[in-house]
Amino acid sequence: MATLSEAYSETPLRLQHIIPIDFDSVKELPQSHSWLQSGDESLRRMLNLDGDHFSIPAIDLDSPDAIEMVGHACKIMGIFQVTNHGIPLSLLREVESQAWRFFLLPARTKVKALRSSGGATGYGVARIAPFFNKFMWHEGFTMMGSPLEHAREVWPHGYRQFCEVMEDYQDKMKALSERVLAMILKYLGISEHDVDWPRLQHDACTALQLNSYPQCPNPGQAMGLAPHTDTFLLTILHQNDSAHGLQVHSEGRGWVPVFPMNGALMVNVGDMLHIMSNAMFPSCVHRVIPSENRHRLSVAYFYGPPTDFHVSPVHGLTQASGQEVAARFRSVMVKDYVQMKAKNLDKALSMIRIR
Protein backbone atom coordinates (compact mmCIF):
# COMPACT_ATOMS: atom_id res chain seq x y z
CA MET A 1 0.00 0.00 0.00
CA ALA A 2 1.27 3.46 -0.91
CA THR A 3 2.15 5.83 1.92
CA LEU A 4 0.71 9.29 2.30
CA SER A 5 4.13 10.80 1.48
CA GLU A 6 4.12 8.92 -1.80
CA ALA A 7 0.74 10.40 -2.68
CA TYR A 8 2.19 13.89 -2.27
CA SER A 9 5.37 13.12 -4.21
CA GLU A 10 3.32 13.30 -7.44
CA THR A 11 3.04 17.05 -6.97
CA PRO A 12 6.60 18.28 -6.39
CA LEU A 13 6.97 21.89 -5.31
CA ARG A 14 9.41 24.59 -6.32
CA LEU A 15 11.83 25.89 -3.72
CA GLN A 16 10.06 29.26 -3.50
CA HIS A 17 6.99 27.32 -2.36
CA ILE A 18 8.92 25.52 0.36
CA ILE A 19 11.34 27.98 2.02
CA PRO A 20 9.76 30.42 4.47
CA ILE A 21 11.03 33.99 4.70
CA ASP A 22 13.55 34.74 7.46
CA PHE A 23 11.06 36.41 9.78
CA ASP A 24 13.80 37.78 12.07
CA SER A 25 15.33 39.81 9.28
CA VAL A 26 12.23 41.70 8.10
CA LYS A 27 11.08 44.84 9.83
CA GLU A 28 8.31 45.75 7.40
CA LEU A 29 5.77 43.60 5.61
CA PRO A 30 7.30 42.90 2.17
CA GLN A 31 5.11 43.36 -0.93
CA SER A 32 5.36 39.63 -1.55
CA HIS A 33 3.50 39.09 1.73
CA SER A 34 0.97 41.89 1.47
CA TRP A 35 -2.46 40.60 0.47
CA LEU A 36 -3.95 44.06 0.31
CA GLN A 37 -4.07 45.54 -3.18
CA SER A 38 -3.46 49.27 -3.19
CA GLY A 39 -6.75 51.12 -2.97
CA ASP A 40 -8.50 47.93 -1.92
CA GLU A 41 -9.83 47.93 1.59
CA SER A 42 -11.56 44.62 1.31
CA LEU A 43 -9.13 42.52 3.30
CA ARG A 44 -9.22 44.95 6.19
CA ARG A 45 -12.99 44.87 6.21
CA MET A 46 -13.00 41.13 5.86
CA LEU A 47 -10.77 40.78 8.89
CA ASN A 48 -13.56 41.76 11.24
CA LEU A 49 -11.08 41.81 14.08
CA ASP A 50 -13.29 43.77 16.42
CA GLY A 51 -16.47 42.02 15.36
CA ASP A 52 -18.30 39.78 17.76
CA HIS A 53 -16.85 36.36 18.16
CA PHE A 54 -18.85 33.27 17.83
CA SER A 55 -18.44 30.72 20.50
CA ILE A 56 -17.74 27.30 19.20
CA PRO A 57 -19.62 24.71 21.28
CA ALA A 58 -17.50 22.98 23.93
CA ILE A 59 -18.45 19.36 24.45
CA ASP A 60 -17.54 17.26 27.48
CA LEU A 61 -16.63 13.93 25.89
CA ASP A 62 -17.58 12.08 29.07
CA SER A 63 -21.09 13.49 29.15
CA PRO A 64 -23.93 11.07 28.36
CA ASP A 65 -25.16 13.42 25.59
CA ALA A 66 -21.75 13.68 23.95
CA ILE A 67 -22.69 11.70 20.82
CA GLU A 68 -25.74 13.88 20.12
CA MET A 69 -23.78 17.06 20.75
CA VAL A 70 -20.84 16.04 18.59
CA GLY A 71 -23.16 15.05 15.74
CA HIS A 72 -25.13 18.25 16.03
CA ALA A 73 -21.99 20.41 16.00
CA CYS A 74 -20.70 18.56 12.92
CA LYS A 75 -23.97 19.36 11.17
CA ILE A 76 -24.20 22.99 12.15
CA MET A 77 -20.65 24.22 11.57
CA GLY A 78 -18.29 21.31 11.16
CA ILE A 79 -16.27 22.50 14.14
CA PHE A 80 -16.45 22.07 17.93
CA GLN A 81 -14.21 21.97 21.00
CA VAL A 82 -13.77 19.04 23.31
CA THR A 83 -13.01 18.84 27.02
CA ASN A 84 -12.31 15.72 29.07
CA HIS A 85 -10.43 14.53 26.03
CA GLY A 86 -7.90 12.59 28.09
CA ILE A 87 -4.81 14.36 26.72
CA PRO A 88 -2.74 15.40 29.75
CA LEU A 89 -2.17 19.13 30.01
CA SER A 90 1.49 18.35 30.70
CA LEU A 91 1.80 16.70 27.26
CA LEU A 92 0.19 19.71 25.57
CA ARG A 93 2.73 21.93 27.32
CA GLU A 94 5.62 19.69 26.29
CA VAL A 95 4.55 19.69 22.66
CA GLU A 96 4.34 23.48 22.77
CA SER A 97 7.73 23.80 24.33
CA GLN A 98 9.36 21.48 21.78
CA ALA A 99 7.63 23.42 19.01
CA TRP A 100 9.02 26.69 20.39
CA ARG A 101 12.42 25.08 20.67
CA PHE A 102 12.28 24.41 16.93
CA PHE A 103 10.71 27.62 15.64
CA LEU A 104 12.92 29.89 17.75
CA LEU A 105 16.02 28.49 16.06
CA PRO A 106 17.71 30.79 13.53
CA ALA A 107 16.43 30.46 9.96
CA ARG A 108 19.74 28.92 8.80
CA THR A 109 19.31 26.06 11.28
CA LYS A 110 15.62 25.46 10.55
CA VAL A 111 16.30 25.02 6.83
CA LYS A 112 18.44 22.00 7.68
CA ALA A 113 15.09 20.23 8.18
CA LEU A 114 13.65 21.65 4.95
CA ARG A 115 11.01 19.57 3.19
CA SER A 116 12.35 18.15 -0.06
CA SER A 117 10.69 19.11 -3.33
CA GLY A 118 8.70 15.88 -3.63
CA GLY A 119 8.52 15.32 0.14
CA ALA A 120 5.68 15.77 2.57
CA THR A 121 7.51 16.05 5.89
CA GLY A 122 9.86 18.61 7.40
CA TYR A 123 10.12 22.39 7.61
CA GLY A 124 8.45 24.70 5.11
CA VAL A 125 5.59 26.97 4.12
CA ALA A 126 2.04 25.57 3.91
CA ARG A 127 1.41 23.12 1.09
CA ILE A 128 -1.39 25.32 -0.28
CA ALA A 129 1.10 28.15 -1.04
CA PRO A 130 1.31 27.61 -4.84
CA PHE A 131 -2.41 28.42 -5.18
CA PHE A 132 -1.98 32.01 -4.04
CA ASN A 133 0.03 34.81 -5.59
CA LYS A 134 1.04 36.19 -2.18
CA PHE A 135 3.01 34.45 0.54
CA MET A 136 1.60 33.61 3.94
CA TRP A 137 3.00 34.85 7.23
CA HIS A 138 3.56 31.31 8.39
CA GLU A 139 6.08 28.52 8.76
CA GLY A 140 5.31 24.88 9.49
CA PHE A 141 6.90 21.59 10.40
CA THR A 142 5.13 18.46 9.16
CA MET A 143 5.54 14.95 10.60
CA MET A 144 4.11 11.61 9.56
CA GLY A 145 5.16 9.28 12.33
CA SER A 146 8.66 9.67 13.75
CA PRO A 147 10.35 13.02 13.02
CA LEU A 148 13.75 11.44 13.69
CA GLU A 149 15.30 12.08 10.30
CA HIS A 150 14.58 15.82 10.31
CA ALA A 151 15.15 16.30 14.04
CA ARG A 152 18.64 14.81 13.75
CA GLU A 153 19.52 17.29 11.01
CA VAL A 154 18.69 20.15 13.35
CA TRP A 155 19.93 18.77 16.67
CA PRO A 156 22.58 16.09 15.97
CA HIS A 157 22.71 15.35 19.70
CA GLY A 158 19.59 16.85 21.18
CA TYR A 159 16.90 15.27 18.99
CA ARG A 160 15.69 12.59 21.36
CA GLN A 161 13.27 14.58 23.48
CA PHE A 162 11.65 16.25 20.49
CA CYS A 163 11.02 12.85 18.93
CA GLU A 164 9.68 11.28 22.11
CA VAL A 165 7.22 14.06 22.73
CA MET A 166 5.99 14.20 19.12
CA GLU A 167 5.57 10.42 18.93
CA ASP A 168 3.74 10.25 22.23
CA TYR A 169 1.46 13.09 21.11
CA GLN A 170 0.66 11.38 17.80
CA ASP A 171 -0.20 8.11 19.60
CA LYS A 172 -2.58 9.89 21.95
CA MET A 173 -4.10 11.99 19.15
CA LYS A 174 -4.73 8.86 17.14
CA ALA A 175 -6.64 7.29 20.01
CA LEU A 176 -8.63 10.50 20.54
CA SER A 177 -9.43 10.76 16.81
CA GLU A 178 -10.73 7.21 16.87
CA ARG A 179 -12.82 7.91 19.93
CA VAL A 180 -14.42 10.97 18.33
CA LEU A 181 -14.85 9.24 14.97
CA ALA A 182 -16.57 6.29 16.63
CA MET A 183 -19.02 8.75 18.20
CA ILE A 184 -19.66 10.37 14.83
CA LEU A 185 -20.28 7.01 13.14
CA LYS A 186 -22.67 6.10 15.91
CA TYR A 187 -24.50 9.40 15.41
CA LEU A 188 -24.78 8.67 11.70
CA GLY A 189 -26.10 5.20 12.47
CA ILE A 190 -23.19 3.55 10.71
CA SER A 191 -21.97 0.29 12.11
CA GLU A 192 -18.22 -0.13 12.51
CA HIS A 193 -18.60 -3.13 10.26
CA ASP A 194 -19.83 -0.90 7.39
CA VAL A 195 -16.55 0.99 7.32
CA ASP A 196 -14.11 -1.84 8.10
CA TRP A 197 -13.13 -0.17 11.34
CA PRO A 198 -10.16 -2.43 12.27
CA ARG A 199 -8.49 -1.79 8.89
CA LEU A 200 -9.25 1.90 9.06
CA GLN A 201 -7.54 2.14 12.43
CA HIS A 202 -4.66 -0.12 11.58
CA ASP A 203 -3.60 1.65 8.37
CA ALA A 204 -4.92 5.16 9.07
CA CYS A 205 -3.12 8.04 7.33
CA THR A 206 -2.13 10.59 9.90
CA ALA A 207 0.02 13.71 10.06
CA LEU A 208 1.10 16.18 12.71
CA GLN A 209 1.70 19.79 11.75
CA LEU A 210 3.37 22.42 13.94
CA ASN A 211 2.33 25.90 12.79
CA SER A 212 4.13 29.14 13.66
CA TYR A 213 2.89 32.66 12.90
CA PRO A 214 5.56 35.10 14.06
CA GLN A 215 4.72 38.63 15.15
CA CYS A 216 3.79 40.53 12.05
CA PRO A 217 4.69 44.17 11.30
CA ASN A 218 1.41 44.81 9.44
CA PRO A 219 -1.16 42.13 10.30
CA GLY A 220 -4.02 44.04 8.65
CA GLN A 221 -2.48 43.31 5.28
CA ALA A 222 -1.06 39.88 5.95
CA MET A 223 -2.47 36.38 5.87
CA GLY A 224 -1.28 33.74 8.33
CA LEU A 225 -2.87 30.78 6.64
CA ALA A 226 -5.12 31.36 3.62
CA PRO A 227 -8.71 30.04 3.61
CA HIS A 228 -8.84 26.28 3.20
CA THR A 229 -10.61 23.12 4.28
CA ASP A 230 -8.63 20.23 5.70
CA THR A 231 -8.34 17.19 3.46
CA PHE A 232 -8.79 14.20 5.77
CA LEU A 233 -11.58 12.99 8.06
CA LEU A 234 -10.92 14.96 11.21
CA THR A 235 -8.42 17.56 12.42
CA ILE A 236 -7.67 18.04 16.11
CA LEU A 237 -6.13 21.42 16.81
CA HIS A 238 -4.30 22.69 19.86
CA GLN A 239 -3.67 26.43 20.01
CA ASN A 240 -1.51 28.15 22.55
CA ASP A 241 -3.88 29.88 24.94
CA SER A 242 -2.99 33.48 24.46
CA ALA A 243 -2.76 33.95 20.72
CA HIS A 244 -5.94 34.52 18.76
CA GLY A 245 -6.08 34.44 15.00
CA LEU A 246 -8.06 31.41 13.86
CA GLN A 247 -11.26 32.30 12.02
CA VAL A 248 -13.96 30.07 10.58
CA HIS A 249 -16.25 31.02 7.77
CA SER A 250 -19.94 30.90 8.49
CA GLU A 251 -22.60 31.32 5.82
CA GLY A 252 -24.47 34.01 7.68
CA ARG A 253 -21.79 35.79 9.65
CA GLY A 254 -18.78 35.78 7.39
CA TRP A 255 -15.41 35.34 9.10
CA VAL A 256 -15.74 34.72 12.80
CA PRO A 257 -12.79 34.56 15.19
CA VAL A 258 -12.43 31.40 17.25
CA PHE A 259 -10.99 31.89 20.69
CA PRO A 260 -9.13 29.01 22.26
CA MET A 261 -10.51 27.75 25.54
CA ASN A 262 -7.85 26.79 28.03
CA GLY A 263 -7.14 23.06 27.85
CA ALA A 264 -9.86 22.34 25.27
CA LEU A 265 -9.02 20.95 21.83
CA MET A 266 -10.68 22.10 18.63
CA VAL A 267 -12.01 19.41 16.30
CA ASN A 268 -13.04 20.10 12.72
CA VAL A 269 -14.57 18.12 9.90
CA GLY A 270 -12.37 17.60 6.84
CA ASP A 271 -13.30 16.91 3.21
CA MET A 272 -13.38 13.13 3.58
CA LEU A 273 -15.91 13.22 6.40
CA HIS A 274 -17.91 15.75 4.38
CA ILE A 275 -18.00 13.18 1.58
CA MET A 276 -18.81 10.23 3.85
CA SER A 277 -21.63 12.18 5.47
CA ASN A 278 -23.04 12.87 2.01
CA ALA A 279 -22.55 16.59 2.66
CA MET A 280 -24.57 16.49 5.87
CA PHE A 281 -21.45 17.80 7.64
CA PRO A 282 -19.77 20.85 6.11
CA SER A 283 -15.98 20.72 5.94
CA CYS A 284 -15.33 23.94 7.69
CA VAL A 285 -13.45 26.69 5.84
CA HIS A 286 -10.93 28.38 8.08
CA ARG A 287 -7.94 30.72 7.97
CA VAL A 288 -5.49 32.39 10.32
CA ILE A 289 -4.71 36.09 10.71
CA PRO A 290 -1.35 36.94 12.30
CA SER A 291 -0.89 39.37 15.17
CA GLU A 292 1.33 42.39 15.65
CA ASN A 293 2.42 41.58 19.16
CA ARG A 294 2.09 37.87 19.62
CA HIS A 295 3.84 34.95 18.05
CA ARG A 296 1.14 32.35 17.55
CA LEU A 297 1.74 28.63 17.71
CA SER A 298 -0.65 25.81 16.87
CA VAL A 299 -0.43 22.04 16.60
CA ALA A 300 -2.75 20.28 14.14
CA TYR A 301 -3.25 16.53 13.93
CA PHE A 302 -4.87 15.11 10.79
CA TYR A 303 -6.58 11.74 10.79
CA GLY A 304 -7.63 10.00 7.59
CA PRO A 305 -8.37 6.56 6.17
CA PRO A 306 -5.73 4.28 4.57
CA THR A 307 -4.46 5.45 1.15
CA ASP A 308 -6.23 2.64 -0.70
CA PHE A 309 -9.54 3.13 1.14
CA HIS A 310 -12.51 4.18 -1.00
CA VAL A 311 -14.26 7.23 0.40
CA SER A 312 -17.90 7.61 -0.57
CA PRO A 313 -21.21 8.65 1.01
CA VAL A 314 -21.95 5.88 3.49
CA HIS A 315 -24.57 3.44 2.40
CA GLY A 316 -26.72 3.84 5.50
CA LEU A 317 -27.06 7.55 4.73
CA THR A 318 -28.08 7.25 1.12
CA GLN A 319 -30.77 4.82 2.25
CA ALA A 320 -32.07 6.91 5.16
CA SER A 321 -35.35 5.60 6.67
CA GLY A 322 -36.08 3.25 3.79
CA GLN A 323 -35.98 6.13 1.33
CA GLU A 324 -33.28 6.39 -1.28
CA VAL A 325 -31.33 9.59 -0.88
CA ALA A 326 -29.13 10.32 -3.85
CA ALA A 327 -25.39 10.10 -3.22
CA ARG A 328 -23.86 13.50 -3.84
CA PHE A 329 -20.31 12.30 -4.46
CA ARG A 330 -18.81 9.47 -6.39
CA SER A 331 -16.47 7.11 -4.67
CA VAL A 332 -12.82 8.19 -4.63
CA MET A 333 -9.68 6.48 -3.39
CA VAL A 334 -7.89 8.34 -0.59
CA LYS A 335 -4.61 8.62 -2.47
CA ASP A 336 -6.40 9.92 -5.57
CA TYR A 337 -8.28 12.52 -3.57
CA VAL A 338 -5.05 13.64 -1.88
CA GLN A 339 -3.50 14.12 -5.31
CA MET A 340 -6.56 15.92 -6.66
CA LYS A 341 -6.45 18.26 -3.71
CA ALA A 342 -2.71 18.84 -4.07
CA LYS A 343 -3.25 19.80 -7.72
CA ASN A 344 -6.61 21.60 -7.54
CA LEU A 345 -7.13 22.72 -3.92
CA ASP A 346 -10.78 23.74 -3.39
CA LYS A 347 -11.81 22.53 -6.85
CA ALA A 348 -11.10 18.93 -5.80
CA LEU A 349 -14.47 18.43 -4.13
CA SER A 350 -16.42 19.56 -7.17
CA MET A 351 -14.48 17.07 -9.30
CA ILE A 352 -16.16 14.19 -7.49
CA ARG A 353 -19.54 15.83 -6.89
CA ILE A 354 -22.36 14.28 -8.86
CA ARG A 355 -25.21 16.61 -8.02
Ligand SMILES: C=C1C[C@]23C[C@H]1CC[C@H]2[C@@]12CCC[C@@](C)(C(=O)O1)[C@H]2[C@@H]3C(=O)O
Ligand atom coordinates in the same frame (compact mmCIF):
# COMPACT_ATOMS: atom_id res chain seq x y z
C1 LIG B 1 -1.46 15.49 5.84
C2 LIG B 1 -1.52 16.68 5.37
C3 LIG B 1 -2.65 17.67 5.58
C4 LIG B 1 -2.08 18.95 5.06
C5 LIG B 1 -1.26 18.43 3.94
C6 LIG B 1 -0.48 17.28 4.57
C7 LIG B 1 0.60 17.84 5.49
C8 LIG B 1 0.28 19.19 6.06
C9 LIG B 1 -1.20 19.59 6.16
C10 LIG B 1 -1.45 21.09 6.01
C11 LIG B 1 -1.25 21.91 7.29
C12 LIG B 1 -1.52 23.41 7.01
C13 LIG B 1 -2.83 23.60 6.20
C14 LIG B 1 -2.90 22.62 5.03
C15 LIG B 1 -4.08 22.95 4.13
C16 LIG B 1 -1.56 22.64 4.31
O1 LIG B 1 -1.22 23.38 3.43
O2 LIG B 1 -0.72 21.68 4.92
C17 LIG B 1 -2.91 21.21 5.56
C18 LIG B 1 -3.04 20.05 4.57
C19 LIG B 1 -4.44 19.53 4.27
O3 LIG B 1 -5.28 19.32 5.15
O4 LIG B 1 -4.68 19.32 3.09
Ligand SMILES: O=C(O)CCC(=O)C(=O)O
Ligand atom coordinates in the same frame (compact mmCIF):
# COMPACT_ATOMS: atom_id res chain seq x y z
O1 LIG C 1 -3.16 27.60 13.27
C1 LIG C 1 -4.34 27.32 13.30
O2 LIG C 1 -5.08 27.66 14.20
C2 LIG C 1 -4.98 26.56 12.16
C3 LIG C 1 -4.03 25.59 11.48
C4 LIG C 1 -4.69 24.90 10.35
O3 LIG C 1 -5.74 25.27 9.88
C5 LIG C 1 -4.06 23.70 9.78
O4 LIG C 1 -2.94 23.33 10.21
O5 LIG C 1 -4.68 23.08 8.89
Ligand SMILES: [Fe+2]
Ligand atom coordinates in the same frame (compact mmCIF):
# COMPACT_ATOMS: atom_id res chain seq x y z
FE1 LIG D 1 -6.59 23.73 8.57
